[in-house]
Amino acid sequence: MAMCLGVMMTFLLVTATISALSAIQGDLHVGPGALIWIPSAYTLVVAALVLSAGTLGNLLGRKRMFCVGVVIMIAGGVLAATADTTATVITAQLVAGVGGALILPNSLAALGATFADPQRRTEVITVWAASSGIGLAIGPLLAGVLLDRFSWHAVFVSNTVLGVITLLVAVPFAAESRAPDGRLDVGGALLGTLTIASLVYALIQGGQDGYTAGPVIAAWVAAAVGAMVFVAVELRVAAPMLDVRLFASRSFSAVMVIAAVALFGFTGVAVLVVMFYNNVQHLDALDTSRRMLPLFGVYVVSAFLTGRVIRRTGFKAPLTVGLLLGALAVLGLTTVGADTPYSRVWPLFALFGAASGLVIAPSTAAALVSVTPERAGMASGAVNTARQIGAVMGTALLGSLLAGRVTADLPRQLAAHGVPVADRAPVEEAVASGTTSTTPAPGAVRAAIEDAFASGVHAGLAVTAAVFLAAAVVALTAVHNRPHENGTHMPAPTTTVTTS
Numbered sequence: 001m002a003m004c005l006g007v008m009m010t011f012l013l014v015t016a017t018i019s020a021l022s023a024i025q026g027d028l029h030v031g032p033g034a035l036i037w038i039p040s041a042y043t044l045v046v047a048a049l050v051l052s053a054g055t056l057g058n059l060l061g062r063k064r065m066f067c068v069g070v071v072i073m074i075a076g077g078v079l080a081a082t083a084d085t086t087a088t089v090i091t092a093q094l095v096a097g098v099g100g101a102l103i104l105p106n107s108l109a110a111l112g113a114t115f116a117d118p119q120r121r122t123e124v125i126t127v128w129a130a131s132s133g134i135g136l137a138i139g140p141l142l143a144g145v146l147l148d149r150f151s152w153h154a155v156f157v158s159n160t161v162l163g164v165i166t167l168l169v170a171v172p173f174a175a176e177s178r179a180p181d182g183r184l185d186v187g188g189a190l191l192g193t194l195t196i197a198s199l200v201y202a203l204i205q206g207g208q209d210g211y212t213a214g215p216v217i218a219a220w221v222a223a224a225v226g227a228m229v230f231v232a233v234e235l236r237v238a239a240p241m242l243d244v245r246l247f248a249s250r251s252f253s254a255v256m257v258i259a260a261v262a263l264f265g266f267t268g269v270a271v272l273v274v275m276f277y278n279n280v281q282h283l284d285a286l287d288t289s290r291r292m293l294p295l296f297g298v299y300v301v302s303a304f305l306t307g308r309v310i311r312r313t314g315f316k317a318p319l320t321v322g323l324l325l326g327a328l329a330v331l332g333l334t335t336v337g338a339d340t341p342y343s344r345v346w347p348l349f350a351l352f353g354a355a356s357g358l359v360i361a362p363s364t365a366a367a368l369v370s371v372t373p374e375r376a377g378m379a380s381g382a383v384n385t386a387r388q389i390g391a392v393m394g395t396a397l398l399g400s401l402l403a404g405r406v407t408a409d410l411p412r413q414l415a416a417h418g419v420p421v422a423d424r425a426p427v428e429e430a431v432a433s434g435t436t437s438t439t440p441a442p443g444a445v446r447a448a449i450e451d452a453f454a455s456g457v458h459a460g461l462a463v464t465a466a467v468f469l470a471a472a473v474v475a476l477t478a479v480h481n482r483p484h485e486n487g488t489h490m491p492a493p494t495t496t497v498t499t500s
Contacts, residue, residue: 113177188237316476329352
């Protein structure tokens with residue numbers, strides 16, 4: 001219960017913050033470049049530290065580090081709720097990210113260590129994964145209700161309250177666990193953090209400045225060099241933070257890819273849908289979140305049920321079918337336009353939610369049942385890192401594709417809708433700076449902007465469908481159906497130093 005509440009906190013903050021961005025921008029007069037870093041600061045820290053945070057839980061106790069993470073998230077929420085500058089909000093998100101990084105791997109590893117039976121562990125982990133969908137679904141709804149009555153500060157208060165409830169459940173009832181004979185791999189922790197932070201920074205900032213900008217290229221180089229040095233170091237230490245030999249198993253590597261793709265699609269589609277409803281059908285945060293309920297609600301139900309289905313089918317069928325259905329649903333959404341009635345859209349949302357439930361939870365479970373229980377912390381850190389990188393790629397890459405497509409397509413749309421040549425440049429500048437909502441646009445201009453945004457959303461959805469189809473091939477050809485019955489448990493590392 002406590003572990004599920006914790007993971008719900010970490011994902012609720014993501015969508016609640018995104019829903020509050022317009023209110024924050026209006027109150028603090030935040031520019032577009034700084035605005036993107038309000039949600040991204042949290043994601044960057046979570047992705048960069050989640051692997052090291054799992055190691056700390058192995059050494060110091062998973063329940064203990066989980067509770068420390070909740071306390072830190074509460075502190076970040078309090079700081080954000082009292083913030084009156086953009087810098088303070090971003091700092092609060094950085095603090096909350098440290099807490100989220102401690103919560104995610106340690107909650108998952110604690111469940112993996114508590115339930116040694118692989119089938120029972122799979123069912124429990126699917127419940128854990130479904131909790132992320134609950135958090136994602138509650139975030140926009142809660143933010144919409146609070147923003148309708150209070151200032152944006154109340155959005156961060158809500159997650160703080162949930163954190164207090166989580167502690168009240170976790171402290172007396174959750175069991176402690178740790179990895180036997182664990183050691184701190186300082187070199188691996190530093191290199192892993194540097195590598196992932198550089199990668200995530202490049203993904204986020206590249207979406208703003210272009211992926212060939214000088215600082216972004218420097219981040220790419222740092223990530224590549226860091227990854228190579230990290231692998232070399234981890235192969236030579238007696239107790240690695242991440243035993244890279246796990247990836248010698250084609251099935252384990254495939255599961256990491258699928259876990260990243262699943263969150264790439266889930267978060268990316270959510271962001272694209274929000275942009276569509278905000279800029280094409282002009283709905284507010286609460287109305288948008290209501291329309292997305294079939295996606296999140298069906299996902300939660302699907303994820304719960306999939307845990308039981310896997311006992312009979314194994315992993316390969318749910319993963320493959322889920323990815324194929326997800327691609328089909330996303331392709332269907334590429335036909336949605338400004339005048340499309342909701343009655344045509346919600347079945348596609350429900351289908352994508354069901355497909356995501358077939359992929360997100362099983363991919364997480366497959367990673368943990370592929371290793372021995374004492375290595376649950378290591379596998380948990382790895383799969384959570386993959387999930388977070390996938391989520392960042394979904395928002396950064398698809399968001400950048402959307403923005404680029406809108407900019408490129410807007411001149412054609414303005415011409416097609418008969419907007420005078422002299423009036424086009426100011427419209428293009430207003431769209432690029434995000435100030436189109438300050439003054440009402442004439443009918444032709446409004447229609448051109450709507451069509452340009454719809455084109456950008458459709459481009460992002462098409463890319464998502466292609467990625468899902470490619471991942472379905474990986475699932476079908478590389479994932480072991482029942483890892484715990486196919487000899488894919490990787491042996492625990494010995495004290496012998498590996499030199500090759």
